[in-house]
Amino acid sequence: MKFYNLKDHHQQVSFIQALTQGLGKQQGLFFPLELPVLESTEVDHLLKQDFVTRSSRILSAFIGDEITPEIMQKKVKAAFTFPAPLLTTISEKIAILELFHGPTLAFKDFGARFMAQMLATVATDKPVTILTATSGDTGAAVAHAFYGLQNVRVVILYPRGKISSLQEKLFCTLGGNIDTVAIDGDFDACQTLVKQSFDDTEIRQKVNLNSANSINISRLLAQICYYFEAVAQCPQEAREQLVIAVPSGNFGNLTAGLLAKSLGLPIKRFIAATNANDTVPRFLSSGKWQINPTVATLSNAMDVSAPNNWPRVEELFRRKKWSLQDLAYGAVSDKTTQDAMRELATLGYISEPHAAIAYQVLREKLHQDEFGLFLATAHPAKFKESVESILQQQLPLPKALASRVNLPLLSHYLPVDYAKLRTFLLQQSQ
Numbered sequence: 001m002k003f004y005n006l007k008d009h010h011q012q013v014s015f016i017q018a019l020t021q022g023l024g025k026q027q028g029l030f031f032p033l034e035l036p037v038l039e040s041t042e043v044d045h046l047l048k049q050d051f052v053t054r055s056s057r058i059l060s061a062f063i064g065d066e067i068t069p070e071i072m073q074k075k076v077k078a079a080f081t082f083p084a085p086l087l088t089t090i091s092e093k094i095a096i097l098e099l100f101h102g103p104t105l106a107f108k109d110f111g112a113r114f115m116a117q118m119l120a121t122v123a124t125d126k127p128v129t130i131l132t133a134t135s136g137d138t139g140a141a142v143a144h145a146f147y148g149l150q151n152v153r154v155v156i157l158y159p160r161g162k163i164s165s166l167q168e169k170l171f172c173t174l175g176g177n178i179d180t181v182a183i184d185g186d187f188d189a190c191q192t193l194v195k196q197s198f199d200d201t202e203i204r205q206k207v208n209l210n211s212a213n214s215i216n217i218s219r220l221l222a223q224i225c226y227y228f229e230a231v232a233q234c235p236q237e238a239r240e241q242l243v244i245a246v247p248s249g250n251f252g253n254l255t256a257g258l259l260a261k262s263l264g265l266p267i268k269r270f271i272a273a274t275n276a277n278d279t280v281p282r283f284l285s286s287g288k289w290q291i292n293p294t295v296a297t298l299s300n301a302m303d304v305s306a307p308n309n310w311p312r313v314e315e316l317f318r319r320k321k322w323s324l325q326d327l328a329y330g331a332v333s334d335k336t337t338q339d340a341m342r343e344l345a346t347l348g349y350i351s352e353p354h355a356a357i358a359y360q361v362l363r364e365k366l367h368q369d370e371f372g373l374f375l376a377t378a379h380p381a382k383f384k385e386s387v388e389s390i391l392q393q394q395l396p397l398p399k400a401l402a403s404r405v406n407l408p409l410l411s412h413y414l415p416v417d418y419a420k421l422r423t424f425l426l427q428q429s430q
């Protein structure tokens, strides 16, 4: 299968090229040239299969035979070693899909681990540098997915002081082939530094750069799989009336859901839920794309005001002739986020701010005859401090976190200065 550059449709690459290059010319995102559509009988058949078998089929539908079905099955099995359970405990009309049962307790484990498996599959002897910016959870997922892989150096930029200390402990204590860099700026500044590096042909070649952000198409494709898993677990009568609310920052997760729908998965509509960084909700209501400065919120993994994946969302709507008016949306303040967390707690579900935002907007936008589902993207213990103070109750630390809290932070520190980052990339790559 081919993938084309959204900024220059003439640039068409294979899956392996899209995987290893990350971005195309002019920092353009890659997008599938063919959008496969499965017959509904085939979708029904897939929904009866186990998660790994089904996911391998879905990924092969987008990726084609560059990766043989046998290898795909093996790699998916190695990547998806944890479940995505659907809970229907809070109401008859609303379900929760928990995506945080992987090693770093956030949904980003799915994409990062699949990408690492794919890169290991196509690796050559030439060392590569994975450069990525994180608003919190990507860094941990990428660091753990790549930790110890031969010939791979990982450099992770994150906004200094703007991620939770537990998040930081989870990925800044590994060492080895993982370099973490605290940047004296916000997430958008980190993302800009990554883009500048990719624009720098010399650096790109010298250290053999790749990105593991959600801009890498392999991560996005992996995330399609858990939408199928969600539908597979849904009550049969919910399938035709299913509405999914996605807590969104860079909009990779939503893009994956839309790709699942485009493949034929019965999802009636989606809801994009953001925090106060509401560039997309404002765009959908006014038609104007206006980026405000990023503000820090309780849901820090969604503190993104220039969402990277939005061009992919628009392209998919254009190609499928869908209307953006059918995409529901809502932006939630920190205060309302806290209220939603408390409400969920009274219903018997402990959530963290990101999931609570999706729940809140779902509740506002769900129609009577519909069945709602929201994605729980991180384990509440990952946001222990804020969750405990909002809910006034203690949270036990899961093992993945407890084992790291007493380890020293190994991060480097850099100002928002591309020249300094450049030197850092070159220096340590010797």
Ligand SMILES: *Cc1c(COP(=O)(O)O)cnc(C)c1O
Pocket (backbone or CB within 6 Å): 106, 107, 108, 136, 137, 138, 214, 247, 248, 249, 250, 251, 252, 253, 254, 301, 302, 354, 377, 378
């Ligand atoms: C990354 C992240 C999000 C946002 O996902 P996008 O794909 O960037 O829209 C939401 N919640 C959590 C916990 C995250 O880590």
